[in-house]
Amino acid sequence: MLSARRSYRMFVAVAPLLVLGACDGGAGTDDAGPSSERDAFVAPGTDAFVAPGTDAYVTPGTDAPTTGGVTYYGNLRPVLAQHCASCHVEGGVAPFALTSYEQATSWGSRLVEVTRDRIMPPYLADNSGSCQTYRDARWLSDAELATFADWVAQGMQEGDPTTPEPMIVPPPVLTGAVSTLDIGVDYTPDSGRSDDYRCFIVDSPGGYVTGYDVHPGNRSIVHHVIVYEPTSDAEGDRARSLDAAEAGPGYTCFGSATVDAFPVVLWAPGGGATTFPRGTGVEIPTTRPLIVQIHYNVLGGTGSDRTRVDVQTDARAIPAYIVPIIHSGFAIPPRTESYSSTHSQSLSALGSISPRVYGAFPHMHTLGTSLSVSLVSGATEQCVIDVPRWDFNWQLAYWYETPFRVSSTDEMRITCEWSSMGRDTTTTWGEGTEDEMCLSFFYVSL
Ligand code: HEC
Known part of the structure; x- marks a missing residue:
């Protein structure tokens, strides 16, 4: 998703931005988690x-x-x-x-x-x-x-067929000002393989994203959707050249946007709208495009798709950043049932600020079997996210019920486990289908 070196630079770059955020009136918010509208319906x-x-x-x-x-x-x-x-x-x-x-x-x-x-x-x-x-x-x-x-x-009893249809909790919807990201074409996925990962370039509406909802055009083939923001204007230009270099709309992209980018929207069917934690948002400058990655799975259907992504935007918000904790220095030996590797990353770049962590988006490729991250503060180690059974097909966002603070004296420790039984060569970090990753993005704000 990101090269380790670049990402570390990005993480360091975030610290002063968070400080700027403090001057923006961001301090003093309560510990509310993401204010999904769902509560309103429960x-x-x-x-x-x-x-x-x-x-x-x-x-x-x-x-x-x-x-x-x-x-x-x-x-x-x-x-x-x-x-x-x-x-x-x-x-x-x-x-x-x-x-x-x-x-x-x-x-x-x-x-x-x-x-x-x-x-x-x-x-x-x-x-x-x-x-x-x-x-x-x-x-x-x-x-x-x-x-x-x-x-x-008890033998799968039928019961009374005249029982009224169950009512279900309706999924949450967006309430604020909404801009629609449209992939602009009817795209027919490559039916030669069961999974087609396609990246479409769309213009950024600008401002801050404070929530999102996705409307798949063809519900039978849209498995999930991730919208990435390139980390710089130059990376945005790289994405445009990838698009131009490949025939047809968009470009092929496997586990990431291929260019350096972080996920702003992570959506799977049935979830409804997600609203970012109260008052916070991720800035999406108009100088770089957004990249809509759609995972098409043709097991359940056929035909073309034109998916729309609604982003709720605000001119101002308490700035939030999506920062990765990355372990890139692993080498998975071939034909190994279980290989695990751990990396610790100091948070000293935070300097004098102690931001809150609101959400986690773990990421590995297809050899990954489990992933966990802990926060080490002095002698205590607290589990931050645990994925006991990784599944590449379900890249989801996890929003903490109780956000927690991190500070410069802390360390994040990430452990990944892989199974390389089907591989004859050593597997290392990379963007390709044969490469692996070990990281978790975190949604961080003051
Ligand atoms: C977000 C969409 C989604 C939801 C919600 C969901 N499923 Fe699935 N399910 C899938 C997809 C897609 C597959 C095909 C395999 C895959 O892609 O993982 C599947 C496969 C299955 C299978 C066959 C897989 C196997 O290993 O045998 C069963 C059984 C199943 N689901 C049951 C359920 C039940 C029961 C629930 C609710 C408690 C549920 N699913 C909720 C999307 C979903």
């Missing part, structure tokens, strides 16, 4: 469709086995509707729907496994509380997990 009535926990169907005071039990219509359908149907719907990005009794029974015990192992819904960071918790986490509760397990264990 209101009375929500309980009506959250699947009941086991208590709901175990008759109090008896040890008798549950009668009536867990049924599709009574218990499972509401969980599927809330947590799965944004993708597993006819025409959705998942390769099959989970919106009928027949579809659910055909997957049966696999539903229990993918939920228990937290493969589905896709959410890679551990949100159990052993290493941070996140806002709007797509994280099934123990009661919801039990609903899957009990439904299968």
